[in-house]
Amino acid sequence: MSTLGRILLVEDDPKDVELTLTALEDYKLANEVVVAHDGAEALDYLYRRGNFANRSTDNPAVLLLDLKLPKVDGLEVLQQIKDDAKLKLIPVVVLTSSHEERDMVTSYKLGVNAYVVKPVDFHEFVNAVKELGVFWALVNEPPPGSVKKD
Amino acid sequence: MKSAFRRYGLAVFSVSVALVISLVMQRFNFRAEFTAFLLAVAVAAWYAGLGPGLVALVLSSVLFDYFFLEPFYTLYVTASDVPRFLVFLAFLSLLTWFGAVRRRVEQHLRQSRDDLEREVMQRRALNQELAKRSGELQATNKELEAFAYSVSHDLRAPIRHIAGFTELLQKNSASVLDERAQRHITMILESAKRMGNLIDDLLAFSRIGRAEAHKTIVSLQQLVQEAQSEVAQEVNGRNINWKIGKLPSCYGDRSMLRLVLVNLVSNAVKFTRTRPRAEIEIESTNHNPDQIVISIRDNGVGFDMKYVNRLFGVFQRLHTSEAFEGTGIGLATVQRIIHRHGGRVWAEGLVDGGATFYFSLSKSEGV
Numbered sequence: 462m463s464t465l466g467r468i469l470l471v472e473d474d475p476k477d478v479e480l481t482l483t484a485l486e487d488y489k490l491a492n493e494v495v496v497a498h499d500g501a502e503a504l505d506y507l508y509r510r511g512n513f514a515n516r517s518t519d520n521p522a523v524l525l526l527d528l529k530l531p532k533v534d535g536l537e538v539l540q541q542i543k544d545d546a547k548l549k550l551i552p553v554v555v556l557t558s559s560h561e562e563r564d565m566v567t568s569y570k571l572g573v574n575a576y577v578v579k580p581v582d583f584h585e586f587v588n589a590v591k592e593l594g595v596f597w598a599l600v601n602e603p604p605p606g607s608v609k610k611d
Numbered sequence: 612m613k614s615a616f617r618r619y620g621l622a623v624f625s626v627s628v629a630l631v632i633s634l635v636m637q638r639f640n641f642r643a644e645f646t647a648f649l650l651a652v653a654v655a656a657w658y659a660g661l662g663p664g665l666v667a668l669v670l671s672s673v674l675f676d677y678f679f680l681e682p683f684y685t686l687y688v689t690a691s692d693v694p695r696f697l698v699f700l701a702f703l704s705l706l707t708w709f710g711a712v713r714r715r716v717e718q719h720l721r722q723s724r725d726d727l728e729r730e731v732m733q734r735r736a737l738n739q740e741l742a743k744r745s746g747e748l749q750a751t752n753k754e755l756e757a758f759a760y761s762v763s764h765d766l767r768a769p770i771r772h773i774a775g776f777t778e779l780l781q782k783n784s785a786s787v788l789d790e791r792a793q794r795h796i797t798m799i800l801e802s803a804k805r806m807g808n809l810i811d812d813l814l815a816f817s818r819i820g821r822a823e824a825h826k827t828i829v830s831l832q833q834l835v836q837e838a839q840s841e842v843a844q845e846v847n848g849r850n851i852n853w854k855i856g857k858l859p860s861c862y863g864d865r866s867m868l869r870l871v872l873v874n875l876v877s878n879a880v881k882f883t884r885t886r887p888r889a890e891i892e893i894e895s896t897n898h899n900p901d902q903i904v905i906s907i908r909d910n911g912v913g914f915d916m917k918y919v920n921r922l923f924g925v926f927q928r929l930h931t932s933e934a935f936e937g938t939g940i941g942l943a944t945v946q947r948i949i950h951r952h953g954g955r956v957w958a959e960g961l962v963d964g965g966a967t968f969y970f971s972l973s974k975s976e977g978v
């Protein structure tokens with residue numbers, strides 16, 4: 462547990478944010494989570510604009526992306542990331558309530574790295590978030606240029 | 612009426628013209644009456660049909676005889692002229708007959724054309740109606756899809772929150788809650804879980820109606836095995852005697868048919884829970900050469916045949932959820948899938964005497 466990647470959580474629902482953070486905290490994976498509350502904010506973060514103009518230049522190790530977001534929706538954020546040579550290496554995990562095949566297929570076509578349906582059951586949800594956190598922020602070697610915290 | 616007048620008029624007119632031409636030609640010592648009358652009869656029969664043709668024939672014969680056969684200006688026929696007159700008559704008759712036949716054929720054709728035209732118009736109207744209906748259906752389907760989408764997305768979120776925060780409450784504040792409050796928390800969690808299951812099942816049910824069926828050759832034997840391993844957890848530690856017969860293959864959507872068997876097998880397992888030794892028998896009862904009929908028999912709690920019609924309805928349950936858990940969508944899903952495959956589902960049961968579920972599928976092409 463020496464290095465932890467930074468997680469960018471894109472989620473509009475504060476309750477979901479709290480539940481996700483709680484799950485990550487339980488496993489001490491939450492010391493490097495940045496929360497964006499809509500698609501536009503997520504893009505601001507990635508492009509270091511607005512509130513995030515002064516952040517360090519490293520990319521997050523993983524982006525946990527909800528699909529149904531205000532302003533710019535999740536699929537659009539995904540498309541922009543995967544269309545941009547500088548951002549396309551960032552692993553993106555869609556974390557959504559949507560079971561719809563359409564969303565899943567579109568996400569994969571756009572090049573998503575994983576697609577996770579938020580389980581209704583809290584234990585399963587915590588488990589899913591924990592596994593995502595452990596895998597992407599800890600186990601996975603992120604592409605060069607991502608932040609790793611020692 | 613007017614057309615009949617016209618047709619007979621044409622006969623009289625053409626014969627008159629022939630007579631005038633013949634008389635004029637005669638002045639110049641040129642005998643044209645034979646040809647002229649033939650033409651007149653031909654025209655009448657050709658354009659006006661059998662009746663006018665016959666009229667022209669009679670008129671022509673009389674006029675021919677009267678003006679051009681000796682003795683002139685009588686209707687008397689001398690013996691030497693009989694052959695000539697007969698040839699004339701024979702020609703005329705033949706022409707009349709040809710003309711009449713042609714006209715009849717034309718009439719038939721015209722009638723067929725009119726019929727066809729009428730049919731085309733009807734088809735066009737039908738097609739328009741169909742296109743309209745299909746448009747309406749598409750709109751309804753879109754609406755339904757949007758509905759299912761928001762159910763899947765928007766309704767699940769609050770349930771997850773209820774369950775999540777209640778769970779956190781239970782975990783973090785257990786020490787300050789008395790037994791009653793703890794019990795209430797458990798109830799909230801159970802309800803949230805049940806609501807989640809209901810939404811998932813309902814969505815799966817609605818997806819079956821919308822999803823396209825991908826039909827392949829499916830081994831029912833294998834599906835039963837998969838269904839058995841799916842319910843392995845429920846079976847754990849129970850005494851179940853499985854009797855699986857030899858099952859055929861069929862032509863259908865694999866994942867849908869799998870769902871059918873999983874539902875029916877897990878029902879059989881569920882409703883035999885109270886039995887010390889459960890008997891579950893799955894076999895193919897094949898009496899009809901065009902059909903596959905599969906039966907799933909159990910010795911469970913059964914049901915009253917008086918409620919058999921409610922069995923396959925959405926959210927219909929015959930047991931309390933304390934006795935047997937479930938959302939009441941399983942059998943509705945089964946029925947929907949089998950109907951989509953052109954088959955039938957039915958059931959027989961006896962209170963406390965077990966139940967048998969049957970479904971039929973048409974025999975696959977090429978198996």
